Amino acid sequence: MEAIDDGRLARGTRLPSTRAAQRVFGVSRNTLADVYDRLLNEGYVVMRRRSGTFVADKIPESPATHEPGDAPPYRLNPYWLRTDVQDAIHFWREPGADQPRAGQSPGIDLRAGQIDPRLFPIAVFRRAVSRQLRRLERMPPRNPSSQGNQGNYRLREAISRHIRITRAVVCRPDEVLVTSGAQQAFDLLARTLVTPGETTVALEDPGYPPLRAAFAAAAAKLVPVPVDQEGIRVDHLPRDVGVICVCPSHQFPLGVLMSEQRREQLVRFARAHKAVIVEDDYDGEFRHEGNPLQALRMRDCADVVFYVGTFSKCMLPSLRLGFIIAPRWALPALVTVKNYLDWHSPTPMQLGVAEFIAEGHLAQHVRKMRNIYAHRRERLHQILREDFSDCLEPVPSSYGLHICAFATGNMDANLVAASAVRQGVQLHSLERYYMAPGGRPGLIFGYGALDVSQIERGMKVLRDIIRR
Numbered sequence: 522m523e524a525i526d527d528g529r530l531a532r533g534t535r536l537p538s539t540r541a542a543q544r545v546f547g548v549s550r551n552t553l554a555d556v557y558d559r560l561l562n563e564g565y566v567v568m569r570r571r572s573g574t575f576v577a578d579k580i581p582e583s584p585a586t587h588e589p590g591d592a593p594p595y596r597l598n599p600y601w602l603r604t605d606v607q608d609a610i611h612f613w614r615e616p617g618a619d620q621p622r623a624g625q626s627p628g629i630d631l632r633a634g635q636i637d638p639r640l641f642p643i644a645v646f647r648r649a650v651s652r653q654l655r656r657l658e659r660m661p662p663r664n665p666s667s668q669g670n671q672g673n674y675r676l677r678e679a680i681s682r683h684i685r686i687t688r689a690v691v692c693r694p695d696e697v698l699v700t701s702g703a704q705q706a707f708d709l710l711a712r713t714l715v716t717p718g719e720t721t722v723a724l725e726d727p728g729y730p731p732l733r734a735a736f737a738a739a740a741a742k743l744v745p746v747p748v749d750q751e752g753i754r755v756d757h758l759p760r761d762v763g764v765i766c767v768c769p770s771h772q773f774p775l776g777v778l779m780s781e782q783r784r785e786q787l788v789r790f791a792r793a794h795k796a797v798i799v800e801d802d803y804d805g806e807f808r809h810e811g812n813p814l815q816a817l818r819m820r821d822c823a824d825v826v827f828y829v830g831t832f833s834k835c836m837l838p839s840l841r842l843g844f845i846i847a848p849r850w851a852l853p854a855l856v857t858v859k860n861y862l863d864w865h866s867p868t869p870m871q872l873g874v875a876e877f878i879a880e881g882h883l884a885q886h887v888r889k890m891r892n893i894y895a896h897r898r899e900r901l902h903q904i905l906r907e908d909f910s911d912c913l914e915p916v917p918s919s920y921g922l923h924i925c926a927f928a929t930g931n932m933d934a935n936l937v938a939a940s941a942v943r944q945g946v947q948l949h950s951l952e953r954y955y956m957a958p959g960g961r962p963g964l965i966f967g968y969g970a971l972d973v974s975q976i977e978r979g980m981k982v983l984r985d986i987i988r989r
């Protein structure tokens with residue numbers, strides 16, 4: 522954009538094809554396709570059929586030049602302008618994909634991390650929240666809260682019951698801190714556990730980019746650690762590690778379940794090196810098959826494991842509610858940071874969720890969704906087996922709302938994902954989840970947001986792209 526704005530790329534100049542640009546800039550074609558899409562959407566370039574992409578004759582005025590009173594960009598902390606940080610935080614924002622183009626039907630969203638909000642019992646939840654609002658009307662909460670703002674006590678009580686049943690995690694309400702989703706939990710943990718510039722944080726690679734961004738923002742020294750079929754490679758952990766972040770039940774995005782042996786090795790390593798473990802159990806409610814390996818937090822290691830849970834998958838991501846079950850020695854510091862950030866999460870919503878859990882609606886919803894998601898997953902597995910066995914090798918997993926598959930043969934996963942996006946099928950290639958270069962390529966298929974017929978349609982588009 523800068524080159525177009527300042528005239529280095531003159532009006533009408535033909536841009537190289539993404540293939541040629543890849544050779545020049547040395548970045549993936551997926552990234553280039555995103556850049557070209559963005560330029561197109563913002564009116565910087567035009568596409569001419571069969572001739573290519575050209576700098577537009579009339580380019581939009583840059584907002585920064587004509588908005589009086591805008592802060593000059595040099596006042597911004599450059600961290601938040603870094604493209605890797607932007608990419609990590611805008612992880613689900615595909616350029617040009619939010620709005621279907623004219624004449625196109627809404628896309629099919631095969632990305633990981635999505636749920637089906639259409640099936641959430643919103644009327645039941647609305648009644649629970651209204652009842653709690655009426656209660657608050659009669660008894661307005663005292664300020665400051667008598668509960669030390671660790672989160673509403675009823676919700677903490679409901680959480681400790683819920684995870685005892687679904688995840689066999691035993692904890693008391695006073696070990697629970699309510700957060701605004703898992704993302705705030707990561708931020709709180711990063712602020713509390715990281716000494717800027719000093720603390721080494723080990724992250725599974727591939728991993729969840731928004732988690733990475735939280736620890737990077739706290740100026741941790743990040744170390745990517747590879748994952749194999751048993752989970753994080755403990756033998757690759759740096760000796761000076763202070764915090765180790767893992768998803769043992771359903772590694773994100775590979776889906777691997779951490780083996781019993783690896784769990785023992787990990788906890789032993791953490792103790793020996795005075796490190797702590799952050800356990801992200803983002804979709805632990807949705808176990809579909811196999812042996813229910815308990816959460817790490819169960820294993821006699823309540824002093825070194827910070828268990829992070831969220832209501833984003835089992836209820837709705839828009840609730841922005843999650844929690845940390847923290848070792849007792851760390852709770853006061855975590856509560857202080859939470860209070861410093863936003864005092865506490867919104868009380869009416871906390872009370873509504875507490876009632877929803879206490880009345881058994883969450884357990885019922887999870888039971889229903891487990892069956893529905895299992896059915897979608899089975900169909901997706903069947904399609905992968907029948908139609909993609911020559912180019913994709915699914916990673917075995919037993920939990921969750923997505924399946925990851927490694928590319929085999931000569932399929933270019935980035936190219937396939939980019940073409941799928943252009944045809945209205947949102948799909949992520951594994952590449953964007955890696956920190957270190959050279960990770961094994963593949964694709965991730967989320968089935969949370971789609972019914973079976975949508976999954977079939979999306980996979981048909983993909984099959985046609987690959988066969989072409």
Ligand SMILES: Cc1ncc(COP(=O)(O)O)c(C=O)c1O
Pocket residue numbers: 633634635701702703704705729768773801803831832833838842843
């Ligand atoms: C690995 C992982 N952790 C955590 C979350 C949940 O995040 P939040 O509770 O902030 O919505 C997600 C959501 O997709 C995720 O994929």
